[in-house]
Amino acid sequence: MSKYSRDEDDWPSLVKIPADVDREDTVLGPLTARQALQLAVVAIVLWLGYRAFRHVLPPVFYLAGALPVATAATLAVLMRRDHLPLDRWLLAAWRHRRSPHLLAPHAAPEAASMPWQDLVLSEQAPARAAKLALPVAAVGENGVLDVSSAGRVALSRAGTVNFALRTGGEQQVLLSAFAHWLNALTGPAQILVRTQRLETGAAVAALERSAPELPHPLLELACLEHAAFLADLATEQELLSRQVLLAHRETGLDRAAALRSLRRAEETAGLLAAAEIPVRVLTGNEAFAQLAAAAAPDTPLHPNPALPDRPITYAEEGGAW
Numbered sequence: 365m366s367k368y369s370r371d372e373d374d375w376p377s378l379v380k381i382p383a384d385v386d387r388e389d390t391v392l393g394p395l396t397a398r399q400a401l402q403l404a405v406v407a408i409v410l411w412l413g414y415r416a417f418r419h420v421l422p423p424v425f426y427l428a429g430a431l432p433v434a435t436a437a438t439l440a441v442l443m444r445r446d447h448l449p450l451d452r453w454l455l456a457a458w459r460h461r462r463s464p465h466l467l468a469p470h471a472a473p474e475a476a477s478m479p480w481q482d483l484v485l486s487e488q489a490p491a492r493a494a495k496l497a498l499p500v501a502a503v504g505e506n507g508v509l510d511v512s513s514a515g516r517v518a519l520s521r522a523g524t525v526n527f528a529l530r531t532g533g534e535q536q537v538l539l540s541a542f543a544h545w546l547n548a549l550t551g552p553a554q555i556l557v558r559t560q561r562l563e564t565g566a567a568v569a570a571l572e573r574s575a576p577e578l579p580h581p582l583l584e585l586a587c588l589e590h591a592a593f594l595a596d597l598a599t600e601q602e603l604l605s606r607q608v609l610l611a612h613r614e615t616g617l618d619r620a621a622a623l624r625s626l627r628r629a630e631e632t633a634g635l636l637a638a639a640e641i642p643v644r645v646l647t648g649n650e651a652f653a654q655l656a657a658a659a660a661p662d663t664p665l666h667p668n669p670a671l672p673d674r675p676i677t678y679a680e681e682g683g684a685w
Contacts, residue, residue, distance in 0.1 A: 399441050402451070406437040464494035500655060503671055505648040508622040509655075515617065518625035519651045520610040520632060523642040541639035548635055551628060554611040560661060562603035564594045609654065610643065 388396040395403070410430050417426060443450040502510040509517040525538060571591035578584045597603065612628040614621040626645065633643035646654065653669050 399449075402441045403438065406434060406441075410434060466493045467496035468493040503648050503652045503655070504622065505671070506622070506626060507646045507648050507651040508625055509651060511613070513617070515613050515615040516621040516625045517611050517613045518622075518629040519646045519654060520612070520629045520643050521646055521650075522608040522610050522636065524606065524608060525640050538639045541636070542641075544638070545632060545635040548631070549628075551615070551624075552613045553628075553632075554613070556609040556611065558607050558609070558658075559604050560607055560657065562598075562605040564598040564603065567591075568595050568598075 388398065391397045392400045410433065413430070414423075414426055440451045440454065441449070445453040448456070499511050499514070500509050501512045504510070507519060509519065511517055527535060527538065530538065568591045571587050571594070575584045575587040575591070578587060610629070610632060612625050612632065614625040614628075616624070629643075629645045633645065636643050648671055649669055652671055656663070656669065
């Protein structure tokens with residue numbers, strides 16, 4: 365008789381994945397290889413400085429000058445800001461300071477100015493707009509993003525699974541299905557989890573519009589009360605929703621790269637269905653709406669935005685223009 369245990373709740377977790385999977389490995393105590401190399405370079409420079417000035421500068425004075433330098437270098441190597449090492453954060457701040465802050469899709473040409481304009485603007489010249497280099501060159505009707513030399517990207521919207529309320533056996537099944545999808549990947553894939561503001565205006569308007577059509581006055585009253593509850597909830601609380609996007613990228617620049625990225629997105633939808641995760645490939649309008657939401661999170665999304673290179677049409681009930 366088999367001794368296999370059927371108690372699903374006793375199955376332990378197989379692997380513990382840290383929250384910060386991009387964290388570098390430590391090689392010397394709490395120091396990573398990069399931090400250890402940087403501190404070693406600072407120590408060598410200070411030692412060479414001492415060897416060069418020991419005959420003309422007393423050690424006490426050299427130590428007084430080297431101690432602030434060593435402290436500042438150590439803090440720059442060990443401290444972090446916005447999940448970045450402080451040295452990289454300072455380098456990014458320096459690059460941002462030197463980069464143009466006024467960007468436009470097309471670089472503005474030099475315009476001739478009148479003499480009185482030169483006189484007025486002599487004290488403070490206006491900033492010239494530089495060309496805005498966006499990573500996305502075009503958005504196709506099928507939802508594939510053209511990211512220039514990086515290839516083609518297909519976006520999909522994924523749902524979520526209530527994992528904590530599952531039994532041990534059910535959790536193992538979900539993890540196995542998710543691991544099967546990871547193992548089946550044939551190209552770069554990215555999972556983007558973002559929190560966005562939940563708009564209840566459309567739901568409230570739909571409830572108020574459908575309330576008079578209900579067959580009983582009590583149902584109509586309950587529908588209106590629920591609409592009022594949602595409106596009050598949105599006014600008093602900041603409602604948030606979580607969104608999960610999947611991006612499949614093909615590095616090729618041929619015409620079939622877009623089709624391959626779409627095929628991989630469709631395969632993902634089938635594989636993650638075993639993990640009870642609904643996945644739907646986004647159309648061109650939906651992909652463009654997601655890009656607009658990432659650029660301006662506080663701006664309400666248009667339900668069906670037009671693509672940048674498509675004419676804007678007007679549609680109304682009973683016909684379309």
